[in-house]
Amino acid sequence: GQNIDQPTEMTATEGAIVQINCTYQTSGFNGLFWYQQHAGEAPTFLSYNVLDGLEEKGRFSSFLSRSKGYSYLLLKELQMKDSASYLCAVMDSNYQLIWGAGTKLIIKP
Amino acid sequence: GAVVSQHPSWVICKSGTSVKIECRSLDFQATTMFWYRQFPKQSLMLMATSNEGSKATYEQGVEKDKFLINHASLTLSTLTVTSAHPEDSSFYICSARTGALDTEAFFGQGTRLTVV
Numbered sequence: 001g002q003n004i005d006q007p008t009e010m011t012a013t014e015g016a017i018v019q020i021n022c023t024y025q026t027s028g029f030n031g032l033f034w035y036q037q038h039a040g041e042a043p044t045f046l047s048y049n050v051l052d053g054l055e056e057k058g059r060f061s062s063f064l065s066r067s068k069g070y071s072y073l074l075l076k077e078l079q080m081k082d083s084a085s086y087l088c089a090v091m092d093s094n095y096q097l098i099w100g101a102g103t104k105l106i107i108k109p
Numbered sequence: 110g111a112v113v114s115q116h117p118s119w120v121i122c123k124s125g126t127s128v129k130i131e132c133r134s135l136d137f138q139a140t141t142m143f144w145y146r147q148f149p150k151q152s153l154m155l156m157a158t159s160n161e162g163s164k165a166t167y168e169q170g171v172e173k174d175k176f177l178i179n180h181a182s183l184t185l186s187t188l189t190v191t192s193a194h195p196e197d198s199s200f201y202i203c204s205a206r207t208g209a210l211d212t213e214a215f216f217g218q219g220t221r222l223t224v225v
Contacts, residue, residue, distance in 0.1 A: 042115075042202050042216040043153070087152065097143075097214065101152040 002026045004100035011106045020073045028093020034073045035087040083107045111137045115217025130188045132203030138183035139205035147200045193224040
């Protein structure tokens with residue numbers, strides 16, 4: 001079956017760095033996405049990786065290793081507004097998105 | 110990025126009534142639209158995939174007669190929850206892609222449905 005694993009919850013301090021991991025097992029691979037979702041709102045797109053390596057976009061970076069079925073989202077200089085759920089999703093061979101359950105990130109002052 | 114507008118943002122309805130949720134792509138043509146359901150503290154659950162002009166493809170366990178999906182044009186898809194019951198209360202989200210093979214999906218704002 002298809003499976004996306006990510007931690008349920010993480011806590012970090014304002015100004016610090018946090019890494020959210022995601023491992024996946026899917027039938028085929030056409031890219032991995034990270035989305036941010038605030039409570040009661042729809043997800044918003046953060047990043048897309050289809051090749052191995054690190055993609056940097058401002059305070060957020062996303063890494064992918066296809067051979068290991070592994071990705072992480074790195075958030076730097078954490079701000080209180082970064083408190084949200086972070087969803088990892090993989091596009092399979094049928095171009096369907098397989099979603100992880102999300103990681104709730106709690107930022108403390 | 111592209112904009113997807115979902116309406117209404119929230120709705121309260123009586124048990125047994127039907128509710129229609131609209132999803133519009135405002136600045137692009139969406140050949141494929143997806144309808145998701147999300148319970149509190151859970152991930153998105155794909156309900157169905159709709160392609161313009163054809164019948165929607167429903168995921169296993171989703172009642173097609175209860176959740177009617179119409180994708181009549183390249184910019185509009187609707188989800189109608191028929192004979193709603195309290196257990197249908199949930200957060201419904203649509204997303205759209207310009208093509209089936211496109212990567213990024215654009216999300217609507219979501220609709221919070223409460224059935225009383």
